[in-house]
Amino acid sequence: MSTSEIESVLKEDRTFEPPAEFAGQANVDADRLEALYAEAKADPEGFWARLAKEELVWEKPFEKTLSWEPPFARWFEGGELNMSVQCLDRHLTTSRKNKAAIIWEGEPGDKRTLTYQQLHAEVCRFANGLKRLGIGKGDRVAIYMPMVPELAIALLGCARIGAVHSVIFGGFSAAAIRDRVEDAEAKLVITADGGYRRGKVLPLKEQVDAALAEGCPTVEDVVVYKRCGNEVSWFENRDRWWHDVVNDESTHHEAEAFGAEHPLFILYTSGTTGTPKGVVHATAGYALWTKLTTRWIFDLKEEDTYWCTADIGWITGHSYIVYGPLQNGATSLMYEGAPNWPQPDRFWDIIERHAVNIFYTAPTAIRAFMKWGEQWVDRHDLSSLRLLGTVGEPINPEAWMWYHRKIGGERCPIVDTWWQTETGGILISPMPGVTPTKPGSGTRPLPGIDVAVVDKDGNDVGDNEGGFLVIKKPWPSMLRTVYKNEARFKAGYFGRFEGIYFAGDGARKDEDGYFWIMGRIDDVINVSGHRLGTMEIESALVSHPQVTEAAVVPRPDDIKGQAIVAFVTLEGGEPSDTLAHQLRTELSEHVVQEIGALARPAEIRFTDGLPKTRSGKIMRRLLADIAAGRQSGDTSTLEDASVLDKLRKDNE
Numbered sequence: 001m002s003t004s005e006i007e008s009v010l011k012e013d014r015t016f017e018p019p020a021e022f023a024g025q026a027n028v029d030a031d032r033l034e035a036l037y038a039e040a041k042a043d044p045e046g047f048w049a050r051l052a053k054e055e056l057v058w059e060k061p062f063e064k065t066l067s068w069e070p071p072f073a074r075w076f077e078g079g080e081l082n083m084s085v086q087c088l089d090r091h092l093t094t095s096r097k098n099k100a101a102i103i104w105e106g107e108p109g110d111k112r113t114l115t116y117q118q119l120h121a122e123v124c125r126f127a128n129g130l131k132r133l134g135i136g137k138g139d140r141v142a143i144y145m146p147m148v149p150e151l152a153i154a155l156l157g158c159a160r161i162g163a164v165h166s167v168i169f170g171g172f173s174a175a176a177i178r179d180r181v182e183d184a185e186a187k188l189v190i191t192a193d194g195g196y197r198r199g200k201v202l203p204l205k206e207q208v209d210a211a212l213a214e215g216c217p218t219v220e221d222v223v224v225y226k227r228c229g230n231e232v233s234w235f236e237n238r239d240r241w242w243h244d245v246v247n248d249e250s251t252h253h254e255a256e257a258f259g260a261e262h263p264l265f266i267l268y269t270s271g272t273t274g275t276p277k278g279v280v281h282a283t284a285g286y287a288l289w290t291k292l293t294t295r296w297i298f299d300l301k302e303e304d305t306y307w308c309t310a311d312i313g314w315i316t317g318h319s320y321i322v323y324g325p326l327q328n329g330a331t332s333l334m335y336e337g338a339p340n341w342p343q344p345d346r347f348w349d350i351i352e353r354h355a356v357n358i359f360y361t362a363p364t365a366i367r368a369f370m371k372w373g374e375q376w377v378d379r380h381d382l383s384s385l386r387l388l389g390t391v392g393e394p395i396n397p398e399a400w401m402w403y404h405r406k407i408g409g410e411r412c413p414i415v416d417t418w419w420q421t422e423t424g425g426i427l428i429s430p431m432p433g434v435t436p437t438k439p440g441s442g443t444r445p446l447p448g449i450d451v452a453v454v455d456k457d458g459n460d461v462g463d464n465e466g467g468f469l470v471i472k473k474p475w476p477s478m479l480r481t482v483y484k485n486e487a488r489f490k491a492g493y494f495g496r497f498e499g500i501y502f503a504g505d506g507a508r509k510d511e512d513g514y515f516w517i518m519g520r521i522d523d524v525i526n527v528s529g530h531r532l533g534t535m536e537i538e539s540a541l542v543s544h545p546q547v548t549e550a551a552v553v554p555r556p557d558d559i560k561g562q563a564i565v566a567f568v569t570l571e572g573g574e575p576s577d578t579l580a581h582q583l584r585t586e587l588s589e590h591v592v593q594e595i596g597a598l599a600r601p602a603e604i605r606f607t608d609g610l611p612k613t614r615s616g617k618i619m620r621r622l623l624a625d626i627a628a629g630r631q632s633g634d635t636s637t638l639e640d641a642s643v644l645d646k647l648r649k650d651n652e
C-alpha cells in the first residue's frame, strides 16, 4: 500500500448508519449483538459451548469445550459429528427438503438447480463411489475442478466419509498441482476434462496429467468429470470418469460420525517461504463458525438468494459458498466463469435474472466494474439486492462509495469482512443491521474474537497508531497446524508473540474501535485478492537457467490492488534491448508454468545488482519504493548505495 493510499484511508471520516428498513428486519439487532458480546466476555468457553450445542447436530455430545496448550487448540473434544450431515441431512426432515441448495450457471449459459434432497442424493452416490475406490477416513483427496456443482459434491462427498479434501485452484499450473499433491500425499485426484473461462476451454485434465507424469507417487486414481467434452488423454489403470464412478451407486449412504477435531480439509496458501503451506482445519470448530458468521453477517433469510462470487479453490468459496450457506439451509448461487463474459455485465445480468438478494465479492472486481463503465450496470434492474459484502483485500473508499451508490442503490449495507485462510471464517466485520460503517474499515471484531493491534514487543498501541494485527484468544475455526510441518505452524503464526496469533497484516484501530487493515507486512503479495508469496515467485524465476538472482515486490495497481514487479540479475550481466524483450516474455511464461497465470509478473526489470544489507539480505522495501516510484526512507543499512542509485536512474 502506498503512502498516499494510507493517507486517503486515514482521512476517511464518512459514516453510514444501517438503513432503518434493513435494521428493522435484521437477524442480529443491537440488543442481540450487545448480549452476544457480553456473554462472550463474561464466559468465553460457556459462550462457545452454548453455541456449539445449539447450532450443530452432534452424534455424540462433546465433553470439553477447549483445550488450549498454545499454540495448539482442541475444540469440543469427545464430540462426534459429520460435516455433510450439518449441510444436508439435517434439512431433509424440514420444509427445506425441496428448497434449492445450489443454483448454478455455467459460463456458456447452461443452468442447473439442485435441491437439498437432490444434492444429498448426489453426495451419497459420490461418497459410495469414493468408498468403492478404496478412499476412507483420513485419506487425502486433491480436487482440481472448474466451478460446477460436482465440485461442491466432491467436497461434501469427502467430508461424508471422513476423507480430507485439498482443493487446488483451477488457475494453478501443473507444477503447482504437483507440489500440493505431493505435500498432501493425496491418494486420489478429482478433476474435469476442462472448464470454461472467457469462452475458452481450460484443459484441466491435461494439467493433472502433466503434474502426475513427473511425480505424485501416492496417487492411485484420477476421477474425471466430463464438463466440456474436450479431448483428453486416458490412462486405463488410473483414470475413471465421474459418471462411471457414481452411476451404479445408491443414493443412500449412512453417514459415519467423526471426532470434532477430525481434519476436514487442507488448503494451501502462500507464506514467507518458497513453498506453500497446507493450512489444516478441523471439523466442528470450522462448522460452528462458518455457520454462525454466514447467518449473522449475511443476514440470511429463508427466501434469500445468496451469491458469493469467489472460486471454491480459495477459502472464501469453501466457507461462504459451500459450508456456511448449506449449513444454514440457504440457496447458494454458483457461477462458473468470468465476470466479463460474454460482456462486462454478466454479474449484473445474473443478479437480475436470479433476483439475487445478497452479493459478496472482492474489491478488485468492483474496481474492474468501475473501469468498464456504468452503462453496463444501468442495463439491469438490481433492486433485488439488499446486502453487499467484500473480502480479500482492503477496499479503497472510492470503490466502496461506488459499490454503495451504483450497485447498492444507497439502500444496502456493505459488510467489509476481514479474515484469512487460517482463520477459517470472518473475524472482523460490521453487523449489517447494527454497525455504522466507514468506507475502508472492516469495523469491529465479532463476538468472542479478541483482536488487537500491538507493537513489536506485543504491547497494545494507542488509537490510530499502526502496528501488528494479532488475535489474543483461540477461536473455534482457527487453523490447527500446517500439514506435516508443526515447526512452520509455530514459527509462522505464534513465533513473533508468545501464545498469540499473528496474522501477517498491519493495522490500526481508530478512536471508535474500528480496525483499518493496512495490508500484509510479511512477504506476501495480494494480487486481485489472491495471496502469492514473493519467495515462491522468486524461486520460480531463479529456476530459469539464465537467472542468477531475483527479488519480487508489489507495486500498487488501480485494479488488482497490487501488481508483481520482479528485479532480476542475469548470468552475463544486463542484456541488450532485443534480448531483454525476448527474455522478459520467456521469464513470464516460465513463472506461469511454475505457478500459474495469476503469478505472471506485471513488470520484469533487469539489473546488475540488487540492493542488499551488509549481511547480504535483499532489501525488498527499497525495491518496492522504486517499483512504485516512491522516495525511499532509511537506506543506511545498504551495503552498496550505487546499486540503488542506478536503479533509481533507470526509473527516470
Ligand code: WTA
Binding pocket: 269, 314, 315, 316, 390, 391, 392, 393, 394, 395, 416, 417, 418, 419, 420, 421, 422, 442, 503, 504, 505, 517, 519, 520, 526, 529, 530, 531
Ligand atoms: C487480506 C481471504 C483488508 C489480508 C479471506 C489477509 C483483507 C489476507 C480483507 C488473507 C479485508 C482479506 N480488508 N484486507 N476485508 N480480507 N484481506 O488467506 O491481508 O486468501 O491477511 O483469505 O487478505 O487472504 P486469504
